[in-house]
Amino acid sequence: MPLSRSLKILAILVVVGGLAFAGRQGQRYYKKNLAAPRAGEVVYREDCMRCHGPVGQGVAGKADEPLVGEKSVASLAKYIAREMPENDPGTLSAADATASAEYIYQAFYSAEARARNHPPRIELAHLTVRQYRESIADLLGSLRGAVTTTESGGLAGSYRGLPDGDTTNVSAKNEIKLVDRVDPTLDFDFGNKAPAPGGKPEQFKINWTGSLLVPDTGEYEFRLTTPNGARLYVNVPDNGTQKDAIIDLWVSSGKSRSAQAPVFLLGGRSYPLKVEFFKYKDKTAGLKLEWRPPGGAWAVIPRTNLAPKYSSFVHVVSVPLPPDDGSVGYERGSSVSREWTEAVAKGAMQVAALVGPNLYALAGTKADAPDRAEKFKAFSLRFAQLAYRRPLTAEQQADLAQIYAPGVAPEVAAKRAFIFTLSNPAFLYPGLGPQDDYAVASRLALTLWDSVPDATLLQAAAAGQLKTEAQVRKQAQRLLKDPRAKAKLRDFLHHWLHVEEGAEIAKDQQEYPGFDQAVVMDLRTSLDLFTEGVVWSEASDYRQLLLGDTILMNERLAKFYGQKVEAGAGFQPVKMDADQRGGVLTHPFVLATFSYTKSSSPIHRGVFVTRNILGRMLKPPPMAIAFMDDKFDPSFTMREKVTELTAKPACQSCHVTINPLGFSFERFDAVGRVRVTDNNKPVDATSEYTAADGQVIRLTGARDVAKHAAESAAGQAGFVRNLFQSLVKQPPAAYAPDLLGRLTDQFRADHFHIRNLAVEVAVVAALRPTGSATPPAR
Template identity: 40%
Template sequence: MTFHPQFVRTYLPLALLALVGYGQTCLADEDATREKGRQIYTSMCAECHGDKGEGVVGAYETPLIGDASLGELTHQITKTMPEGDAEACVGPDAEAVAAFMHYAFYSEAARIRNRPPQISLARLTGNQLRQSLADLYSHFHGSPGYTDDRGVKGVYFTGSRWKNENKKIERVDPTIDFDFGRESPGEGITKEDFFIHWNGSIIAEETGDYEIVVRSTVSFTMDFGKMGRTLIDNHVQSGDKTEFREVVRLTAGRAYPFKIDYIQRKRKTEQPPASISLSWVPPHGVEELIPQRNIIPWTVEPTYSLQTKLPPDDRSYGFERGIAVDRQWDDSTTAAAIEFGIVAADELWPHYSQRNKKIPEENRARLKAFLTEFIETAFRTKLSDETKQLYIDQQVAECPDDHEAIRRVVLMTLKSPRFLYPQADATDSLSQQVANRLSLTFYDSIPSDKWLLEKIQRDQLQNEQQIREAAWRMVNDFRTRGKTREMLHEWLNIGHFGEITKDEARFPGFEPELIADMRASLDQFLDDIVWSEKSDYRQLFTADWAYTTDRMAEFYGDQWKPEEAAKPEADKLPRGPGPQQLRKTAGGDAHRLGVLTHPYLMSGLAYTDASSPIHRGVFLIRYMLGRTLRPPNAAFSPLSPDLHPDLTTRERVSLQTSPESCQVCHSRINGLGFTLERFDAVGRFRDTERERQVNAQGTYTTRDGREVTFQNEQELAKFLAESDDAHRAFVSRAFQHFVKQPVAAYGPEKLDELTEKFKNSGYNIRALLVEIAVIAAMEPHNTKIAG
């Protein structure tokens, strides 16, 4: 459509003036409504809730804050305020009070406006301390680059020792799980007398205690973490002991080198049958053969994992923060520094000295060079002459023994605020500060990789393009993958499930091994989505395929049967205990909807004998959609199904939560939780309950006040994949986990900007992590510019 020039010159300015006038009128009306609401609130509400909704001791101490839309807030005021006389504030009065509260102090925008979040100075969290020490150790050896290769390398010899001319087989085995009996392990190898050398690196996907289990009927030795660091020594097989267990604490995203030397010696008596298996008991799991997906077929550089137990960090804001400085934290960091000091003296110093023989030993110059590099790496900066004098020269002069000097310097360094407070770097170069924040964001650690240190030295982290290039390199790293797995677990809140148990009479076969299968299935699915080429967040809800095992298929039926085409001949079930081999299912099942209907999630969000729409609704509100819920007024105990044997779960929950005081929250909770009612207490799909058709209809009111209805879980999954609320919640969760600061501290508009970039990237999760890291890394630049 086109307009005559005269029309444009004459009427368009008048139209614009009319629009401006209309806008000014609307603003004036909004101001008048809020003023009316302020007066009503002051006279009827402030006495119990405070002038700014902050709460009043002895009355309503919980602040009046939330994220309900204006319509929802108006409805709550109409139904519940003031207490005992709800009819006193209804209609236009309730609308006015809601408008005032929403603008003045209730909404997220109001809270940011009234008290802008700031980037808070924080110490290293427990996990950041653990990762930083691991990278401080790896700095002197090197960190492994990411690889997709998996398995364990095996070298097979005839004869009971390594002898090159007797080498018969060299191959990559999927796992270590062999029963040779009294036969030869391979062609050309004598069955009475052979030697096998396995080496590889084990990837830990979760931080925690792992029990390493080796079962062997003949002699063997196992080194772990570093060649020469013996974990199990059974060089001389004695007695009937065939099972060996050791507990080690491993760190997520780290690869730990190991080797096993397995020796069958010729005997005068009858040869014992030869067998060996390598298993572990991971955190939250059962004993299983260490899966092929967790083994790299070569030994990476030596790795260190702190064994000192660290206290939990504050999580009151939904993510770990290093804010508590108390006796427990101080004692644990001291113990960690002492532990690392021993390792530095016994392992790092000999390694450094051997590789730096060109540095003279006169006046202990080589030792001082080692300590200088150690402190500069830990402090993330070059040392001043004064610091060198205090931390190195003075300590070396007072300690004639090199090992004692190292332990003393390590203790001083690791207890220094310059190490424990990574943001205390304002006097460092911009490139150094940027590298510090990139490493904290992706690795929870210090800059230690040589390529990154070279960029600092060359001052090549000066602009956004350079930062973004470094971020893309860092996102594809074992450490980032470990941290991403932890973030997804927090997003799904599965870390709080504890032990999942079910009524044995109602659900026979729901055993720990099945639960371990389900957790492994979920983790493999998450990895596939995030690290695929598209890394598409939406597939977390729309994917109609999954990973399964024979045990899951037997329990859950055809929906969880593996796709036969995905079962190669080499893919055999393990002989040992624990989770079975994961295989991909066929696509096309309408009820298998990514994480949303995964049996591990559904069974975790249920009671022992029944589903729980309330648990599932709270999960969806808080975690999937990022909305707030106030704590319940009183302790809640579900009604027993036996009290109302004719009611479905939906009817029973509706009955118990029917009072108006409950409906303030349960109108939101139940409306979402009911949509997953076609999945029972163990996450098995069902059409009927108590011989009646399951009603899976539900509702949700968005942040902008739009009411959405769902007929079933399929419509809910589609909504979560496309919802602005869900996208915003995922972005916020990721930012808080990776940066450990509120996103609003980087600007009130940052969450909206990040969410929009996430959308424009095709919802690429890896691209989101890069954008988050760039924002955190640019903060020193922005501070300099602002100053």
């Protein structure tokens, strides 16, 4: 082909291409600036539906994620105008972008639209693991009239021995009382001296008795150290013997030795504790009693967890149970498996074995009583009525009576009745049965205690006094004063702040020498003391969880964080820089939890604040990208590394929210200490953050985030939602589409009073309002 002809063809192609490009540009200009505005549904159908589907459900290979979220209409419109349509972004007019945003928001994007399109319902659920264990402990405790205590301060010590100067060496005859006193902790080195004035140093004995106050549910390890003779008893029945000691070091060796043993305990309860100790002609004397709480470090049991008053034995089911379904952000008893059924059966058999030694006393009979079969049967009916949380039907009574068949030993039948009752759906599924006052009592106890109703609540149900909001609120306020309610709110706070994730905190010892498990345990205690101090104060103000400027420190924490506290005074509030600190958000435990072993982590901190504190939704990342520190420029700060890592448009859809929040905490290192430089460069903690309502906020540090969170409507609603779901194990929208909004409005009107909010949640859950119900009025 001649060169001239080729050039002509090329010229024609260029002209055609130019005309096509000009045409497309003209169309884009016309569409954006001259075309008449379209209805939002039309815009969506013509420009969005092919990728996002008819109802925003997504289209495989184009837009896999559904169109749901918590952005405002203004924020959606701004994003659509800038980024959509995906194949030709920026071509929609401002009017079309706004119209489509309004349509998307109202049709399927917003929480209200999702609730309308897929209305959640109150689901029938079995007892969660926590509810199962708590219910059995209270069921059996109610049969015995259990005694509990909450007054801490130490253990009651009874000191006895030979009088000083005695030469008989016969302890039984000449033994005297040396002193009775309350010892705050058990950490003694008596050396070669008597433990109290007037006693003989060579020979004495001490018995410590009282209660162990347990804050959290889990396995506790106990350790006893002594060169002398000692035994430790934890949660032993009243008629227990030396064989029930969990640690037995009674044979003295004269040399210091230790022994340890685990015990599974339920939080929010007191347990009987006893230590027996003696010295006989050993050169020295001493004793130390330590524990390791779940996820914690070894420490002498503090006085705050010891009480001089006696508590009754607590029946604790220690059979391992399959974990509950937590996929929706809170634990619920929705999944039934073979493992769960078998575990529940084993739990019932364990209860029958625990009750066995006390069976005659509980039934009010004796082994040789001719009427013991009738007594056992009556006892079984009484127990089932407590377990089923209501009077038994004729059919339920007949089912239990059949167990006491002719030829079956009454003792065997009684144990079978226990197993039958605790494996029955009427116990395992509290939602079954008539929706009457007894159902209200059951739901109220589950909401605030994770347990069965007590005698007072059952009496109110029997009298028909749980019909009105005022009646139920009065009972809820009573239940909230119980240690079990305190334990449940503590469990909620742990879930809200991801405390359990912090149990595995570990830092590089070259970067952070001295930050060990003992410091981690102290930080967790510090956080618990702070949050509980706010919740159980008179104001109980949610905002103080975010705005408080004190951190409780003991001597170990004060030394590590460069503060000063009074020696020997335990945890004390230390005033921090109010311009930098912001309540739980800047507590060192939380900051250390959401950090790497050697450095801070703006991403982890930003995700935590976005989801848990501000109540905003984050979609799962399109792909998991590992943070590899050695892949970045060695001169980079952490902020520069994260900026580079998340620069891609696919990342920015979420990180445009996450990063500004995370960068605001860059003045704190991986253990929560204030810093001014990172990698020898000044720390930059400033950012511009776009809130859920589309407002752009200038953040200059963590304190600004805390202030915004305290004032954020989305954050307040998120806190209410989290508390509701944690207490009730159901979503608020299942009770009424607008319930979350009404509870949040009432929370604001009540000056953000957390305990009052818990009461109102309990009232709603107990009375099961329908969609047309009015909000509870206090």
